[in-house]
Amino acid sequence: MSFTTTVYFVFLLIGLVFYYLIPKNYRWTVLLVMSYIYYLSYRLKAVVFILFTTITVYLLGIMLERIQNGADAYLAQNKQVLSREEKKSYKNKIKHKKRIYLVIALLLNFGMLAAIKYSSFAISGANYILRAVGTHKQFSLFTIVAPIGISFFTFQAMSYIIDIYQGKYACEKNFFKFALFVSFFPQIMQGPIGRYNRLAPTLFEGNSYSLKNIQFGIQRIGWGIFKKLIMADRAGVFVNAAFADSNQFHGMIRIIGLLMYSVQLYMDFSGGIDIVIGSAQMFGVRMDENFRQPYFSKSIGEFWRRWHITLGTWMKDYIFYPFSLSKWSNKAAKWGKKHLGDHLGKMLPICFANLLIFFIVGVWHGSEARYIVYGLYNGVIIALSNLLSPVYKKGFKVFHINSESRIWKAFQILRTFILINIGWVFDVSVSGMHSAITTLKMFIVNLDFAQVNAQTFAAIGLETRDFVIIGIGCIVVLIVSIIKEMGVNVREALALKPLPVRWAVYYAFFAAIIILSYVTDNSGFMYAAF
Known part of the structure; x- marks a missing residue:
């Protein structure tokens, strides 16, 4: 069902x-x-x-x-x-x-x-x-x-x-x-x-x-269906084709496939959560939010505080804090302060706790080695960020970088998005670690721009209109995300609009779902297997 x-x-x-x-x-x-x-x-x-x-x-x-x-x-x-x-x-x-x-x-x-x-x-x-x-x-x-x-x-x-x-x-x-x-x-x-x-x-x-609960619940469900059927399933066709055979498609197609996977995974998972929360709200049941505009994150650590929030808080409350506050961690901190300095000593237990958490996150995603590597990849980046924070501060002073400027924040968001997508390689490579490593090598030695043509896209199974739909859908989600990032409750704000405006928006989304939904033979939710 x-x-x-x-x-x-x-x-x-x-x-x-x-x-x-x-x-x-x-x-x-x-x-x-x-x-x-x-x-x-x-x-x-x-x-x-x-x-x-x-x-x-x-x-x-x-x-x-x-x-x-x-x-x-x-x-x-x-x-x-x-x-x-x-x-x-x-x-x-x-x-x-x-x-x-x-x-x-x-x-x-x-x-x-x-x-x-x-x-x-x-x-x-x-x-x-x-x-x-x-x-x-x-x-x-x-x-x-x-x-x-x-x-x-x-x-x-x-x-x-x-x-x-x-x-x-x-x-x-x-x-x-x-x-x-x-x-x-x-x-x-x-x-x-x-x-x-x-x-x-x-x-x-x-x-x-x-x-109000019924109306808002239906709206939330509709938003989830929009993300799932119009965008996630359509992007999934490209992803499945791009990564099914490690020898068929090369670097640029894989890069486009990774971007499509970012679309597919976010729209599928967050869309499913929208349907969950909307369904519960219709019964008056309040559930915790699970996403908070994760692709606006300025670091990997912030990304995981915005993505799958309830899993992150579970790990923080039941693994991170008990481990980092344990007697072993206290001893490690004292040893580190004595031999490595105050900052490294203080960060040592936190780094170990983060590595443990992301090892578990990797195992939680699956039993293959690529999932463990995926988890540790994120854990190592976060650990290094903590350890090198004094170096970053000195670098800001030396190069006169304003860490609060919009340009620097935009750079951080782009940098984090790239790092996240590199991590997705291990998640999306269904053929295992060999396929993931082959894909990463392609990004360096075999981009092969020649494959980026209409014939390749047609062979993958998507038409030009499908890419246009995905692009417009991403723009719509981006606009809504920016509004939410500004602290605006979109459903509450929409409810205050004049009746014709509200119903124009409702009908537009309903019509889009009816006309543009991309139904495949395997359109189940990706995280249902967990």
């Missing part, structure tokens, strides 16, 4: 009718039923995995809270009896016990995720090592079909159990409400990765009917 099909919109309409007809206290049950119908529409057996995560995390969350509540009650009753050392010893014992339950939750769920997504990669690696040492014994390969959105619902559930462990809020006692939090249907396929304390209230409270 893809977001761009008629079936999905009929499903959404029926769900809205039921949601607003029944009493408020029970409206969340409609969302739960819809979520499981939606999930089951893809693959019946896949429900086992989401149920496993839901049940294990729900039970372990309750156990963590019971342990803490019991400990608090015991300390309160024996406040006058226990010495300070006894209290400290007891608290450490409770913390250790809670940590065991947390580790069980993490191992069970991340273990399931790893087994499903990375078992073939691990077995292939083991077989390669066995062949290298001269052993003929080989392990048999097997593949587990990954259920849609397993990374998203696993990360969301793990954020909940970590927060319960840290005592940030009380655990959810109602199993079915917790099941809704894990499986809420719009976000199940590609996020955003929600946090329980922000998402749960708006899921469970039974939202009142609001015409």
Whole structure:
């Protein structure tokens, strides 16, 4: 039940009718039923995995809270009896016990995720090592079909159990409400990765009917469909052709293919998120934004704070801060300050934490070596930027560069866009690392301008009008992005316009979607596989 099909919109309409007809206290049950119908529409057996995560995390969350509540009650009753050392010893014992339950939750769920997504990669690696040492014994390969959105619902559930462990809020006692939090249907396929304390209230409270929510939700969905069907799928035809065979097309076609991939990936992913957030808003459910004009970023670090925001904040809260503030990091910082100077010493733990995060981001994207290289490529650039920041400041003074000037900011945006596109090479090279390296070499030694002609573009499968449509679409998205970058809420601003102006815009987008949509045999969303 893809977001761009008629079936999905009929499903959404029926769900809205039921949601607003029944009493408020029970409206969340409609969302739960819809979520499981939606999930089951893809693959019946896949429900086992989401149920496993839901049940294990729900039970372990309750156990963590019971342990803490019991400990608090015991300390309160024996406040006058226990010495300070006894209290400290007891608290450490409770913390250790809670940590065991947390580790069980993490191992069970991340273990399931790893087994499903990375078992073939691990077995292939083991077989390669066995062949290298001269052993003929080989392990048999097997593949587990990954259920849609397993990374998203696993990360969301793990954020909940970590927060319960840290005592940030009380655990959810109602199993079915917790099941809704894990499986809420719009976000199940590609996020955003929600946090329980922000998402749960708006899921469970039974939202009142609001015409504004319905209107704004439809507008957001329409904007997502515009980006997906008019631009992403059309650009994807060029990308698939340009990178399918590493020997067929050379440097300039690959460069154009990379630019098309930037269009495809952003329009596909952000368009899908628009549909997700718009669908949720129609039910009165508020979800976290996942994009904030990422191609306006002035550095790789800023790009990742604007792109897939909920994944970035997940990594920051649950990996970066714990790692960079750990005892090991403190020791590394002290050693670095002593032997390398204050700046390098201070940056050392941060750099290691960033490299760890982007290694995980690479693994999260896939089990191939090119994804790990892609992650580390971003991590190394960010680490070097942190380490060399004093050098940059000195350079500004020496060359009299105004770091606040528009020209310098424009240069930073262009530089970041180029670096991001170089990183996309590893992401888009479906044939693996060899194909990625071949593409990078082409940029230097074999640009081959001769391939850039009408015959090549015709062979790829796009007509001149398709390139014009993509170009105009990019201009429209750019204009909207500039307006949003200026702090303007586009939907709110449009709602204040005279009625004829509003409906002219609505009809223009509706007509564009009907007339210009580019439907392919494989028009699913790219991040659904995660």
